[in-house]
Every structure is written in C-alpha cells, then in structure tokens.
Amino acid sequence: MFHKISTSVKRLDSFSKARGDAQYIDDIDFGEIFHALLITSQISRGVIKVIKLPYLPEGYNVVTKDDVPMGGKNVVNIINLDWPAFATEEVNYYGQTIGLIVGPDKNKLFELLNKIEIVYEEKEGAFTIDEGLNCKGGPIYGHNNLFVDYNFEKGNPTKAFNEAYRVIEEEYETPFQEQVYMETQGMVGLIEDGKLTLYASCQCPFYIKKALCTILNLETEKVVVKQTVTGGGFGGKENFPSMLAAVLMVAVNKIRKPIKLILDRKEDMTITSKRHSSRTKIRAALDKNDYILGLDIDMILNGGAYESCSKVVLQRAIFHINSVYDFENVKVRGRAVATNTVPTDAFRGFGTPQAVFAIELFMSHLAKLKKENDVIFKKHYFIKRGGKTVTNGIMHTDVKLEEMWAAIKEKCNYEEKVKDFGRGNFKGVGAAFYLHGGGFTGDGEFKIIKSKVKLRILKGGYVEILASNVEMGQGVLTTFCKIVAEELNIPLDRVIYQNPDTSRVPDSGPTVASRSIFIVGKLLQKAAAKLKEKWNLSDECEVEENYESPVGLFWDGDALQGDAYVDYSYGICVVEVLVDPITFEVKTIGIWSIHDVGTPIDLKIVEGQICGGILQAMGYGYLEKLELKNGRYYQNTMTDYIIPTSLDFPTMDIMLFENTSPFGPFGAKGVGELPFDGAAAAFTLAVSMAIDRDLKKIPVTPEYIFEVLRH
Amino acid sequence: MNTIKFNLDGKIVEIETEPFKRLIDLLRYDLNVMGIKEGCGEGECGACVILLDDKLVNSCLIAAGIIDGAKIETIDSIKETPLGKSIIEAFADFGAVQCGFCTPGMVVASYYILKNSAKLTEDEIRYKLSGNICRCTGYDSIVRAVLNVANTMGK
Numbered sequence: 001m002f003h004k005i006s007t008s009v010k011r012l013d014s015f016s017k018a019r020g021d022a023q024y025i026d027d028i029d030f031g032e033i034f035h036a037l038l039i040t041s042q043i044s045r046g047v048i049k050v051i052k053l054p055y056l057p058e059g060y061n062v063v064t065k066d067d068v069p070m071g072g073k074n075v076v077n078i079i080n081l082d083w084p085a086f087a088t089e090e091v092n093y094y095g096q097t098i099g100l101i102v103g104p105d106k107n108k109l110f111e112l113l114n115k116i117e118i119v120y121e122e123k124e125g126a127f128t129i130d131e132g133l134n135c136k137g138g139p140i141y142g143h144n145n146l147f148v149d150y151n152f153e154k155g156n157p158t159k160a161f162n163e164a165y166r167v168i169e170e171e172y173e174t175p176f177q178e179q180v181y182m183e184t185q186g187m188v189g190l191i192e193d194g195k196l197t198l199y200a201s202c203q204c205p206f207y208i209k210k211a212l213c214t215i216l217n218l219e220t221e222k223v224v225v226k227q228t229v230t231g232g233g234f235g236g237k238e239n240f241p242s243m244l245a246a247v248l249m250v251a252v253n254k255i256r257k258p259i260k261l262i263l264d265r266k267e268d269m270t271i272t273s274k275r276h277s278s279r280t281k282i283r284a285a286l287d288k289n290d291y292i293l294g295l296d297i298d299m300i301l302n303g304g305a306y307e308s309c310s311k312v313v314l315q316r317a318i319f320h321i322n323s324v325y326d327f328e329n330v331k332v333r334g335r336a337v338a339t340n341t342v343p344t345d346a347f348r349g350f351g352t353p354q355a356v357f358a359i360e361l362f363m364s365h366l367a368k369l370k371k372e373n374d375v376i377f378k379k380h381y382f383i384k385r386g387g388k389t390v391t392n393g394i395m396h397t398d399v400k401l402e403e404m405w406a407a408i409k410e411k412c413n414y415e416e417k418v419k420d421f422g423r424g425n426f427k428g429v430g431a432a433f434y435l436h437g438g439g440f441t442g443d444g445e446f447k448i449i450k451s452k453v454k455l456r457i458l459k460g461g462y463v464e465i466l467a468s469n470v471e472m473g474q475g476v477l478t479t480f481c482k483i484v485a486e487e488l489n490i491p492l493d494r495v496i497y498q499n500p501d502t503s504r505v506p507d508s509g510p511t512v513a514s515r516s517i518f519i520v521g522k523l524l525q526k527a528a529a530k531l532k533e534k535w536n537l538s539d540e541c542e543v544e545e546n547y548e549s550p551v552g553l554f555w556d557g558d559a560l561q562g563d564a565y566v567d568y569s570y571g572i573c574v575v576e577v578l579v580d581p582i583t584f585e586v587k588t589i590g591i592w593s594i595h596d597v598g599t600p601i602d603l604k605i606v607e608g609q610i611c612g613g614i615l616q617a618m619g620y621g622y623l624e625k626l627e628l629k630n631g632r633y634y635q636n637t638m639t640d641y642i643i644p645t646s647l648d649f650p651t652m653d654i655m656l657f658e659n660t661s662p663f664g665p666f667g668a669k670g671v672g673e674l675p676f677d678g679a680a681a682a683f684t685l686a687v688s689m690a691i692d693r694d695l696k697k698i699p700v701t702p703e704y705i706f707e708v709l710r711h
Numbered sequence: 712m713n714t715i716k717f718n719l720d721g722k723i724v725e726i727e728t729e730p731f732k733r734l735i736d737l738l739r740y741d742l743n744v745m746g747i748k749e750g751c752g753e754g755e756c757g758a759c760v761i762l763l764d765d766k767l768v769n770s771c772l773i774a775a776g777i778i779d780g781a782k783i784e785t786i787d788s789i790k791e792t793p794l795g796k797s798i799i800e801a802f803a804d805f806g807a808v809q810c811g812f813c814t815p816g817m818v819v820a821s822y823y824i825l826k827n828s829a830k831l832t833e834d835e836i837r838y839k840l841s842g843n844i845c846r847c848t849g850y851d852s853i854v855r856a857v858l859n860v861a862n863t864m865g866k
C-alpha cells in the first residue's frame with residue numbers, strides 16, 4: 001500500500017493547458033517587439049574570412065562578438081568556458097552562432113539574412129568518434145580532442161584477466177538522438193525595471209542567469225530570468241538555452257528594445273544539442289564455467305565541438321556501466337571526444353541509456369555463450385544492499401530486483417514465451433534491468449548546487465513555494481504542492497507554486513538529474529515541517545531550508561571513488577516483438593514494466609512519466625534515425641526524423657513496486673529519467689531473440705535487421 | 712493584400728491579409744488565437760489543427776486566402792462546447808496533459824473524431840489520433856481519456 005500522498009489528483013496545470021489558455025513564450029504579448037534570427041555557420045569547420053552584410057534599413061542591426069560589452073566574456077558559461085557565444089574566427093560545427101540579425105519585421109529579416117555573405121576558409125572536419133580520436137584535421141580541443149579521460153578500477157581486474165579461462169570481447173554503439181520537445185526553443189529579452197530580463201522556455205533559470213552575468217559582465221542583481229510555461233525539455237533545455245540567451249541579451253543590451261528569438265523546427269533540429277552517441281567496448285574475463293571474473297570497459301562519447309556538460313554525462317554513464325550488477329573486478333575507462341558536430345548535451349537518462357544498452361546486451365551475449373537463459377544469468381550478479389558499486393561505494397538501501405522480477409515475469413508470461421520463441425520463428429521477448437541514481441553525481445548536490453528553498457505564508461492562509469525547479473511537463477508544479485500540502489495537512493489549493501523568477505526565488509538548482517522530487521521535494525517537506533511549528537506565530541512568515549549532505553556517505557571526486565549517488569531507483573522492462581520475415585519490420589506486441597521509484601508522489605503523474613519515457617526509448621531503439629553527413633544532421637525536420645505516433649506501439653502495462661527511500665520526501669525517489677534507461681535494450685534483445693542473431697547497435701531498423709540476417 | 716471574411720469560432724471576422732500568409736499565422740498573430748500551437752510548421756505534428764468547414768486540417772499548411780467565406784472552429788470555441796468540456800475534463804482525469812503543447816491540438820482532433828464516428832475502439836482512436844504527435848505522454852493516457860468520453864457518449 002502506497003502512502004496516501006500517492007493518490008492521484010488532477011494536475012494543477014491540466015485545464016489551462018488543455019484549453020489552450022496557458023501562455024508559452026510565443027503566446028505572450030510583450031507589446032511592440034523586435035525579432036532576432038541567428039546567423040549561423042554554413043560549414044562544419046573552418047575560419048571566417050569575411051562577413052559581407054547587405055545594406056541594413058533603419059531599425060535593423062547585426063549583432064556579433066564585437067558587441068559583447070566591456071569586461072564581458074564572449075563564452076557560454078556552462079562548466080568549461082570553451083564554447084564561444086558568438087564564433088570568433090573559427091567555426092567548429094555547422095549551425096554555430098556567428099551573430100544575430102535583429103529588426104521589427106520578421107519577413108524582412110529573412111530577406112536580409114539571405115543576403116548576408118560569409119566567406120570561409122574551409123577545413124577538414126572530424127565527425128565520428130574515430131575521426132575525433134585520430135584528430136582528423138588537427139585537434140579541436142586540447143592536443144588530443146579528449147574533453148576528459150577517466151580511469152578507475154574496482155577489485156583487481158588485472159588479476160581477473162590473468163586468471164581468465166577465456167576472454168570475450170564485444171562492442172556496442174548508440175546513436176545521436178533529438179529531443180523533439182514539442183515547443184521549440186524560444187525566449188524574449190527586454191529591459192524591465194532597469195534590469196536585463198529574459199523570459200524563456202527552459203529547465204534551469206539560474207544556469208541562464210549565470211551565463212548572462214558572464215557575457216554581460218553584470219552583477220547578479222542586474223539580471224533576471226523568468227521561466228515561461230515550457231513545452232517539454234527532456235534535457236534539451238538544460239544548457240542550450242544559455243547559449244541562445246547569451247547572444248540574445250547581448251543584442252538587447254545593445255539595441256535596448258524587447259527582442260524575441262524563437263527557433264523554427266528545422267533550425268531547432270539543426271543547431272540544438274542532441275543525446276551523445278556512444279561506443280562501448282566490453283571485455284570479459286570468464287572462468288571455465290563461463291562465469292564472469294572481471295570486466296574491462298572502455299566507453300567513448302561523441303561530445304561535439306565544445307564541452308558543454310559532456311564530462312558530467314560521461315560520469316553518469318560510466319557510473320551506471322555496471323548497472324544493476326555487482327561485478328567483483330572491473331576496469332573502466334571513459335572518454336568524451338571532441339568532433340565538429342553540434343555540442344551534445346543532456347537528454348533524459350544522461351548517459352545511462354547508453355551504458356545500460358551496452359551492458360545489457362553484453363550480459364545477454366555471455367548468457368548465450370553459457371547456454372543459460374539471460375535473466376537467470378543476469379540474476380547471479382544482481383547487486384544487493386551492502387554490495388559494492390563500480391566506484392567502490394556501498395549500496396546503502398534495499399534492492400528489490402528479485403521481487404520485481406517475480407512480479408513482472410508473471411504478468412508478461414515470460415517463461416512460457418522464452419520456451420516458444422526464437423529459433424527462427426521471428427518472435428522474441430527481451431528483458432532489461434536498470435537503475436538510476438537520483439540527484440547530481442558525487443558531491444555535486446552538496447558542493448556545487450547547494451539547493452535552497454523557501455516557504456512563505458501569505459495572507460489568507462496560503463502557502464507559497466519559492467524554488468527554481470520548473471514545470472516542463474513532468475508534473476513538478478503539482479507534486480511540489482502535494483508534498484507541502486501533505487506535510488502541513490492543508491488542502492492542495494492552499495499551496496501556490498509559480499513559474500520561477502530568479503529575482504523572487506532562491507536557487508534550488510536546475511530541473512535535471514531526476515532531482516526535483518528526490519532532492520528539492522525533500523527540502524520542501526523539511527521546510528513545511530518547520531513551518532508547521534511557526535504557523536500560528538504570525539500571519540505572514542517565511543522559512544528556509546538548505547541542502548545538507550546525508551551523513552555516512554563518502555565521495556572522492558578526483559579519484560571518482562565512493563558513493564556516486566545517495567539512492568537509486570530501479571526498473572525492469574520487457575518487450576515482446578514479432579519480426580516480419582519479408583519486410584523485417586518489427587511489430588511490438590507488448591511492453592511491460594515495473595519500476596521502484598519509492599513512494600510515487602502521484603500515481604498518474606508517475607505512470608505518465610513511465611509511459612512517456614518508455615515510448616521515447618522505443619523510438620530510440622527502433623525509429624529515430626539521426627545521421628551525420630559532413631557534420632550536418634541528415635534528418636532535420638519532423639518529416640525526416642521519425643518519432644513514435646499513437647500507432648507505433650501498443651498500450652503499456654505499467655507496474656510500480658514499493659521500496660521507499662529514507663532520503664526522499666515520503667519515501668520518494670527520482671523517476672524522470674529512469675523509464676528511458678532500459679526499453680531500447682529490451683527491444684533490441686527481443687528482436688535479437690526473434691531473428692536469432694546478436695545485435696550491437698540501435699536503432700534496430702528493418703535495414704539493419706536485413707544486413708545482420710544476410711551475413 | 713486581400714480582404715477576407717469568415718466565421719471564426721462563431722463570430723464573423725473581416726480582415727486584410729496577404730493571401731499566401733499561413734493560416735496559423737493569421738489566426739495566432741493577427742487574431743490572437745494562441746491556443747493553436749506550432750510544433751513543426753509542415754503538417755507533421757497536429758499541434759495546429761482546427762476545423763475548417765467541419766473538416767480537421769493543419770492550419771500551418773493552409774493559405775489564409777482560401778478561407779474566405781469559410782467556417783473555422785478552433786480550440787477557443789471547442790473548449791466551451793459540452794463535448795469539448797468533457798474531453799478536457801477527461802484529459803485532466805486520465806493524466807493526459809504533460810507539457811501541454813500538443814494538448815489543444817489533441818483536444819480539437821479528439822472532438823472531431825468523437826463527433827464523426829459512430830463507434831470508437833481503442834485501435835480506432837490510436838489510428839485517428841496518429842496525426843497528432845505527443846512527445847511526453849506516450850499516448851496511453853490520451854487514448855484512455857478519449858475512449859472514456861466515447862463510452863459515456865455510448866460510442
């Protein structure tokens with residue numbers, strides 16, 4: 001029985017959105033406004049020689065690096081400062097921002113944009129992981145194109161390989177993926193009360209604010225960022241809006257007029273960040289019974305032209321590379337390599353889906369060699385409470401994978417299916433196991449983010465939540481209010497949460513990393529508990545709560561050793577398929593899942609996250625093809641880039657398993673990313689069984705199946 | 712510039728427009744029907760759907776010039792009809808709204824199929840809504856919501 005908070009309510013934003021009343025950035029009336037179009041690089045790598053501008057009528061301006069105010073740095077301040085906001089001489093990816101053209105009439109702007117002529121000296125680009133590693137055309141970053149090269153070990157992998165009876169090696173690849181948030185990126189900048197103010201569709205208002213202070217050389221009180229109703233993010237609005245905001249606000253600072261920058265779909269798909277493509281090589285040292293003595297894992301992410309948050313994505317990827325397994329001896333190497341492609345960045349799962357894909361396929365491959373059912377094989381290695389993570393941290397909380405498996409296998413009739421399927425009948429079923437660490441990696445929450453929330457009692461007995469996490473579809477507007485209402489034992493309609501405005505709310509951190517409920521929700525619960533005591537003291541009062549690191553956890557960020565995450569959510573996804581023996585099209589017959597997210601703060605919202613996350617991952621596994629041609633994405637419209645419709649996959653069977661966390665509010669854990677992590681692997685394993693061949697990459701398109709069967 | 716006259720959500724509107732202006736732009740930026748959303752601008756996502764003389768169309772693919780004399784219904788009037796209200800209520804009940812950007816389009820499309828089908832099964836709903844893309848929900852909640860309305864209507 002779940003806690004009573006789990007009982008679903010109508011989401012607080014349902015009606016305004018369904019009625020079309022909710023105001024997204026392009027729906028808001030800012031009065032007389034200028035528009036901006038991006039002037040972007042039309043080559044993937046080279047040097048800008050000349051920019052020839054057409055005659056600009058009055059009221060029209062071109063804004064470039066020369067307009068960055070004195071003392072401001074022409075960079076997008078994300079983590080490293082390597083990404084220029086406006087390209088200087090060099091351009092390193094197709095679509096890189098060179099400038100903005102700004103003026104009152106959008107049609108006129110398009111006309112002028114077409115007349116801008118840029119002369120480049122083109123250089124040879126490096127686009128693939130291998131080209132990046134080989135520094136094709138010379139290094140883009142540092143001397144070897146590596147943004148980072150992480151290495152760590154657990155146990156004694158050298159000994160394991162020395163004692164191995166045999167060694168098995170495989171390699172797996174995953175592609176880029178486009179977020180396709182339905183609302184494209186957009187923002188409006190203006191001067192409000194003497195402050196440079198930005199309204200934006202975004203996930204992280206304080207990240208944008210930091211970027212603006214850097215490029216404009218302004219103190220923090222001079223810059224305001226206000227989130228507007230956000231039509232999806234999925235990670236794509238974590239860091240990229242900082243890039244757009246940086247250049248837009250340089251223009252606002254120069255022109256001193258309200259300016260709107262909205263990307264159309266094609267532009268959005270062409271220039272915005274994608275999911276990192278990856279290649280993972282895994283070697284296993286096996287004993288003579290084909291049990292695993294040790295693993296040697298080498299994972300490489302394509303980071304694109306600038307670092308963005310590639311290091312952090314890579315950390316999460318390699319810290320999840322052992323997924324739900326506790327292997328005794330493991331050697332891990334992880335690299336993020338620079339290439340002349342759009343900087344890759346956050347996308348739901350943040351490296352974990354790439355890691356889960358590799359390890360799940362490899363484990364199933366080993367099971368096959370051992371002639372054992374892959375689930376039985378995998379179960380030998382399930383991590384347990386007290387077990388050791390790949391970074392030599394301790395699993396401090398209960399792991400209920402065995403129980404979860406028992407529940408889901410009944411539901412989907414797994415054992416019967418395994419008996420009948422495969423062996424050339426084109427039917428297959430695949431199961432993938434996965435976990436997801438909640439909150440920032442390592443001591444990020446404690447050392448970098450340092451979240452703070454406030455609760456304020458307003459006149460009339462209302463309580464307002466002051467925090468910086470945004471509603472972008474995941475339901476946090478409702479779930480935050482539910483947490484506070486529950487703790488205070490007041491009706492839900494007494495709690496108010498508005499879209500964050502950096503001039504009003506404390507920085508409770510970005511809306512990323514499945515952290516909003518698990519980390520910030522807990523702070524809100526604690527703040528509410530404090531408020532309960534003060535409630536009668538005065539009509540209007542305020543309490544504040546700051547993040548404190550849970551005791552008993554240890555992390556060494558230099559050695560990458562210790563407890564990489566406070567707690568984990570878990571999932572199992574089972575997919576059943578039927579492959580057409582003539583066209584090789586794959587029909588998905590069933591999708592079952594069971595997830596342990598602790599206490600669901602709202603059952604319907606959690607189920608919605610699971611259903612949506614799995615469907616995106618099915619797209620990743622089967623449909624979504626994003627290929628590079630000379631550094632440009634071949635698919636840059638919704639006609640070419642195919643994402644799932646209501647017809648592509650069947651209704652899902654979604655189960656939740658209760659295993660509360662001592663760390664989250666009412667026992668809740670993170671849920672946003674978890675459901676994305678395993679479905680592509682489960683789907684691939686199902687097709688693999690159906691055609692009785694190993695598969696090593698996604699998307700598993702009919703063409704790929706044909707290619708595999710032909711060999 | 713042409714002057715066109717048409718029925719917009721029950722009111723007669725007369726407006727000057729470039730005949731090749733996209734209908735979505737006319738409705739959003741000249742007539743302030745902001746519930747119509749642009750997801751793709753090329754007829755792939757259904758966020759911009761409206762009813763044009765009782766037919767479901769993508770307003771991003773239509774030139775404003777051709778709607779002279781036509782009847783247009785958008786989310787603005789549909790949300791006030793009894794059927795529109797029950798669809799919106801069902802979307803809220805079944806958790807079919809997440810980021811909401813596809814939702815007004817989904818509501819309009821659902822309204823159309825509920826009005827124009829004698830009987831609706833889950834498969835039919837999936838088929839008939841397949842022109843409307845949602846990246847958030849995974850569709851199950853939307854399909855359930857529409858099916859629920861169909862059932863209460865005896866369809």
Ligand code: FES
Pocket residue numbers: 748749750751752753754755756757758759760769770771772
């Ligand atoms: S905006 Fe018209 S179909 Fe997508």
Ligand code: FES
Pocket residue numbers: 182231232473807808809810811812813814844845846847848
């Ligand atoms: S709710 Fe976000 S696209 Fe449908």
